[in-house]
Amino acid sequence: MAHEAHHGDAHAHAHWDTSVWPFVISFGILFLALAFSLHFVYHASFAAILTLGLAFPLIIAGVAGWTSEAMGKGEGLSYGAMGWFILAEAMIFISFFVAYWYTKLHVEVWPPAGNVTLPKVLPLVMTFVLVSSSLTIHYAEHLLHVGNKGGFRIWYLLTMILGATFLGMSIYEWSHLIGAGFTISTNAFSTIFFSVTGLHGSHVVVGLAIFMAGLPSVMRGDDIDEGFMRTAGLYWHFVDIIWFFVVSQIYYW
Amino acid sequence: MESKERKGKQGMHKQLVAILRRTSVAAFGFALAASSWAAGPAQSAASKINDPARGWDSLWHEVIVDITIIGILFAVVTAWFMFSSRRTADNQVGASPKLSPASAVGWTVLPIFIFLSIDLYTAANGWVLWNHYRDVPADRLEVKLESGMYSWDYTYPNGVRTQNELIVPAGKPVMLRMTSRDTLHSHYIPDFRVKEDSMPGRVTYLWFHPTKPGEHLVTCAEYCGVMHSYMAGRVIVKSTDEYAAWMKQEETMLAAAATTEAPAVPAKAGAPAAKPKKT
Amino acid sequence: MNLKEWIFTTDHKRVGILYLIGSLAAFAVAGIMALLMRAELSTIGPTITANPTNYNVWLYTHGAVMILGFQIPALTGFFANFCIPLMIGAKDVAFPRVNALSVWLFYVGVILALLTFFIPDPPDIMWTGYPPYSTITTGNTAMYSFTVLILGFASIIGGVNFLTTVAYMRAPGITLNKLNIFVWCTLGAFVLQLIFVPVLGTAVSLISMDKYLGTNFFDPAKGGDVLTYQNLFWFYSHPAVYVIFLPFIGVVFEVLSSHARSAVFNYKMVVYGGIGGIVLLAGEVWVHHLYVSGMADWLRIGQMVTTLMISIPVGLMMISLVGTLYKSSIAFTTPMLYALGVVFLFLIGGLTGIPLAVPSLTLAVSDTYYVVGHFHYVMAVAGTFSIFAGIYHWFPKFSGRMYNEFWGKVGFWLTFIGSNVVFWTMMDIGVDGMPRRYYDYAHFPQFESAHQLMTAGAVVLGLGFAIAVLNWIIGAMKGPPAGDNPWGSPSLEWTTVSPPPHGNWPTPPSVAEDWHPYAYKKG
Ligand code: HEA
Ligand code: HEA
Ligand code: CUA
Numbered sequence A: 001m002a003h004e005a006h007h008g009d010a011h012a013h014a015h016w017d018t019s020v021w022p023f024v025i026s027f028g029i030l031f032l033a034l035a036f037s038l039h040f041v042y043h044a045s046f047a048a049i050l051t052l053g054l055a056f057p058l059i060i061a062g063v064a065g066w067t068s069e070a071m072g073k074g075e076g077l078s079y080g081a082m083g084w085f086i087l088a089e090a091m092i093f094i095s096f097f098v099a100y101w102y103t104k105l106h107v108e109v110w111p112p113a114g115n116v117t118l119p120k121v122l123p124l125v126m127t128f129v130l131v132s133s134s135l136t137i138h139y140a141e142h143l144l145h146v147g148n149k150g151g152f153r154i155w156y157l158l159t160m161i162l163g164a165t166f167l168g169m170s171i172y173e174w175s176h177l178i179g180a181g182f183t184i185s186t187n188a189f190s191t192i193f194f195s196v197t198g199l200h201g202s203h204v205v206v207g208l209a210i211f212m213a214g215l216p217s218v219m220r221g222d223d224i225d226e227g228f229m230r231t232a233g234l235y236w237h238f239v240d241i242i243w244f245f246v247v248s249q250i251y252y253w
Numbered sequence B: 001m002e003s004k005e006r007k008g009k010q011g012m013h014k015q016l017v018a019i020l021r022r023t024s025v026a027a028f029g030f031a032l033a034a035s036s037w038a039a040g041p042a043q044s045a046a047s048k049i050n051d052p053a054r055g056w057d058s059l060w061h062e063v064i065v066d067i068t069i070i071g072i073l074f075a076v077v078t079a080w081f082m083f084s085s086r087r088t089a090d091n092q093v094g095a096s097p098k099l100s101p102a103s104a105v106g107w108t109v110l111p112i113f114i115f116l117s118i119d120l121y122t123a124a125n126g127w128v129l130w131n132h133y134r135d136v137p138a139d140r141l142e143v144k145l146e147s148g149m150y151s152w153d154y155t156y157p158n159g160v161r162t163q164n165e166l167i168v169p170a171g172k173p174v175m176l177r178m179t180s181r182d183t184l185h186s187h188y189i190p191d192f193r194v195k196e197d198s199m200p201g202r203v204t205y206l207w208f209h210p211t212k213p214g215e216h217l218v219t220c221a222e223y224c225g226v227m228h229s230y231m232a233g234r235v236i237v238k239s240t241d242e243y244a245a246w247m248k249q250e251e252t253m254l255a256a257a258a259t260t261e262a263p264a265v266p267a268k269a270g271a272p273a274a275k276p277k278k279t
Numbered sequence C: 001m002n003l004k005e006w007i008f009t010t011d012h013k014r015v016g017i018l019y020l021i022g023s024l025a026a027f028a029v030a031g032i033m034a035l036l037m038r039a040e041l042s043t044i045g046p047t048i049t050a051n052p053t054n055y056n057v058w059l060y061t062h063g064a065v066m067i068l069g070f071q072i073p074a075l076t077g078f079f080a081n082f083c084i085p086l087m088i089g090a091k092d093v094a095f096p097r098v099n100a101l102s103v104w105l106f107y108v109g110v111i112l113a114l115l116t117f118f119i120p121d122p123p124d125i126m127w128t129g130y131p132p133y134s135t136i137t138t139g140n141t142a143m144y145s146f147t148v149l150i151l152g153f154a155s156i157i158g159g160v161n162f163l164t165t166v167a168y169m170r171a172p173g174i175t176l177n178k179l180n181i182f183v184w185c186t187l188g189a190f191v192l193q194l195i196f197v198p199v200l201g202t203a204v205s206l207i208s209m210d211k212y213l214g215t216n217f218f219d220p221a222k223g224g225d226v227l228t229y230q231n232l233f234w235f236y237s238h239p240a241v242y243v244i245f246l247p248f249i250g251v252v253f254e255v256l257s258s259h260a261r262s263a264v265f266n267y268k269m270v271v272y273g274g275i276g277g278i279v280l281l282a283g284e285v286w287v288h289h290l291y292v293s294g295m296a297d298w299l300r301i302g303q304m305v306t307t308l309m310i311s312i313p314v315g316l317m318m319i320s321l322v323g324t325l326y327k328s329s330i331a332f333t334t335p336m337l338y339a340l341g342v343v344f345l346f347l348i349g350g351l352t353g354i355p356l357a358v359p360s361l362t363l364a365v366s367d368t369y370y371v372v373g374h375f376h377y378v379m380a381v382a383g384t385f386s387i388f389a390g391i392y393h394w395f396p397k398f399s400g401r402m403y404n405e406f407w408g409k410v411g412f413w414l415t416f417i418g419s420n421v422v423f424w425t426m427m428d429i430g431v432d433g434m435p436r437r438y439y440d441y442a443h444f445p446q447f448e449s450a451h452q453l454m455t456a457g458a459v460v461l462g463l464g465f466a467i468a469v470l471n472w473i474i475g476a477m478k479g480p481p482a483g484d485n486p487w488g489s490p491s492l493e494w495t496t497v498s499p500p501p502h503g504n505w506p507t508p509p510s511v512a513e514d515w516h517p518y519a520y521k522k523g
């Protein structure tokens, strides 16, 4: 869309920047919210699916359109902005932990009836995998900085593989627990367990999606925006750090 | 919480109140006289019953007077500046002197200390009254309350039950241990200046001190559902003799019911909560 | 006028105007809900509806939309968008597209909130949404959760945007000590939003998860705890009142100093003591909404002291407001009347918060109309007056035209009188025991005449607001041209033409060494 450059005040009103994508995404989200109500509140699942059929194309088209329109035109301010965004994200996790502590510390019997013993080794392996991926992305950024594009590509891919592995292990664990009858509705602890690990898992997915968005240009060997890489890396480190809290609070305390 | 447990904390509380008071005095010499004056009743009251309702009335009055004074002070100065600084010519600009660094600091630090001392002084008084609200006298009538949509169900220590009517003897502190079987409710007795929420999964308490026979409204002060505004009951204070007679009658009825093993209905269902006039 | 350039705009001024239109529409709807409630309360027993649920839905909509759909978007959406880039000499915000996303998400959130009137089983859970009621009612709790989540997300991305903008896009020469008070206030509000909105988002998600997805956060039978919600909710919703307060008092500072042509008294005290103090304290006082909730005593005692201490930073700001008037040159224009009104009415609202801060005193008046009176004074009266002051003040700038002074003043006096009649009476009957959220007050017959007085006052008050809104609509269409700087203010937004073009200035402005947004010069 049109941007910048006014030559004199005379036709200042002639060029106002526009973009349709924010509008499209917003209404996609409206339909998403409606679909939830239709299914869970009014039990009109067919209407819900139709509404989702509107929501997803709008959101996906919006994100895609936005990305192609704005890619590479960043003002280089996204790194600072990501810091603020992470502050907000961290508060979501803190809220869940506080809800957990508050509940746990006030009741007499903990854990409540119906609990199972969680695996002790798997979370360690998962921690190892996630920490490694934090290191690999850091190294990839370094290689990009010194201009080693080939090396950068390898470490970038390695990061994505490690992230996916982590996700796989998470899914494995969930399916085992659910198979053993330990679901999100079992008791207050299972509720916390699934919502916190699920929330964290969704952040891993978002992180991977960001890497995925950069993947085509990485594979083509284009010039990579270092600011973009640093921002994506920052987010990934954040996801990693949160995991320490998840492991220590949920699995071992 | 047991009042026995609280006894141990009492000492600590008193100390902290004292510290708060002293800080406020140090902050602002003017508070000194007022503070030692207010400390009086708190110390002598160890044995007597501290009726929180009366304490509430006097503290409320005091705080309202304080904030009225502060408010009028600010308002009068503002009104004076508004009057004296009207614009008289179109191109006129303000002529206030520039603040020197020292006076800028002064205008920050002095108000901070004045406001802080008022705050701490109010906090100290509020705390004393708070303890009166939370420390239940040992010689008391203890009644269990279960609230539900939309009624108040009382159970006396001997198992007698009533609904929407809490019958108590005059002169004896009454404590309610409260819980709820569905949503949040709040047992509010305007005449005794007290309310506290009840909820499922926790037991909360409140107490009040009825002194003479009479009737007092109980109303629900926490939004609990469609009929929230109709969830009302009464506290009926009877003289000691009348209360004893009533209780005796209830006890015999309860015993009779127990021998015939009738279902445990409330011994006496009080007047049901009011209903809307039209539908 | 090109409609596409408005709807799809990414320009901060037009995004701001979109915010203004949306939030005023939300205000009108929520105001009409208030009038319906007042009509219902004008007699004992059913008056205009026999179904209490209707009343509860109006009350829910009124509270939620006034706060989340009107005041927060008007202040952190409209004023922040329109003023901040102009005040710091930037040509736009850091991420214009994110800005457009934020305004359209705001519209989506308001649409969801107002769908209440078209769906079966509308939400009737009050803006506080306490479980267990919110998890067992037949009302649509999910609608509330999504409204809050979407409006909250819109606000967070707005906050990230503005913090980045002010950090990196100030024109040369505009140092941190030369930022308008309004900019500082809004930054403070955005920091609070970023920290606390996620907590609210979590809280309202949890009630829908409990209700629809089978989780057990608040179910004591499965080990949950109902008080968890109240803590999370107020951990956000107390700071939220300062998210409203900070920008609105910032607007009052701008208006007051412009129309009194006088520098803000003790600028640094306001920035570091006032705004800094509020941001630091805002997160440590939430328990004052839980004094009667039955939670731990030690938390209540501790937060009594912090709550009372909020009077210190707020008091510093009041001193500065009053001090600004000293030896100034006051023109009693319509925006100035509203701003001066705030000084008096916020005093009433703020000071009546002091008894509420004391838990023992609150045991009697919590959840009564005393509280309703307190927060209408600070928020519905002082907050709305500030918003109106600001709209009148910047009206010449964003529309290029002038409003009508006579009707402006008529509107002001009607609202001023109406507000005091309604909200003072509320506090009065509250102390005497009138509980809030009552569809009917059958067992308080003694309050009927007071309720009738308030209903009458509310009509006067609403008429005053409606006159103001009409004044803007007519002024924007037919008003005389206003000129670039009708108030004679040195603040940067008045140096460009009215209304400012896209890009704001042909070349980014740079300011002189001795320039300050409040440095009024003779002439
Ligand atoms: C803009 C909104 C706003 C603002 C600014 C405030 C400001 C304050 N509020 Fe208010 N409040 C609300 C909006 C707001 N509030 C809302 C919406 C609710 C109810 C929500 C609901 O339940 O639905 C509420 C409820 C509420 C409660 C809970 C009542 C209850 O439910 O039981 C309490 C209790 O402490 C309280 C206290 C205060 C205090 C101490 C301040 C202080 O910040 C005020 C400070 C200002 C002054 C004190 C005046 C100026 C200062 C001076 C002149 C200096 C000198 C003064 C002294 C030293 C005392 N408020
Ligand atoms: C910013 C917030 C805000 C504002 C501005 C208001 C404004 C008003 N409020 Fe409200 N109120 C709340 C926030 C607010 N309120 C909250 C948070 C609650 C608690 C909710 C809860 O308990 O959960 C509450 C609760 C509440 C109650 C308590 C009900 C109860 O507990 O049972 C009452 C009762 O009278 C009331 C009345 C009013 C009135 C008469 C106004 C008036 O000032 C409104 C006047 C405005 C108008 C009448 C609109 C004007 C018309 C236009 C602008 C249209 C013009 C357009 C054209 C001409 C095209 N409000
Ligand atoms: Cu019970 Cu309200």
Ligand SMILES: [Cu+2]
Residues within 6 Å of the ligand: C237, C238, C241, C285, C286, C288, C289
């Ligand atoms: Cu508060």
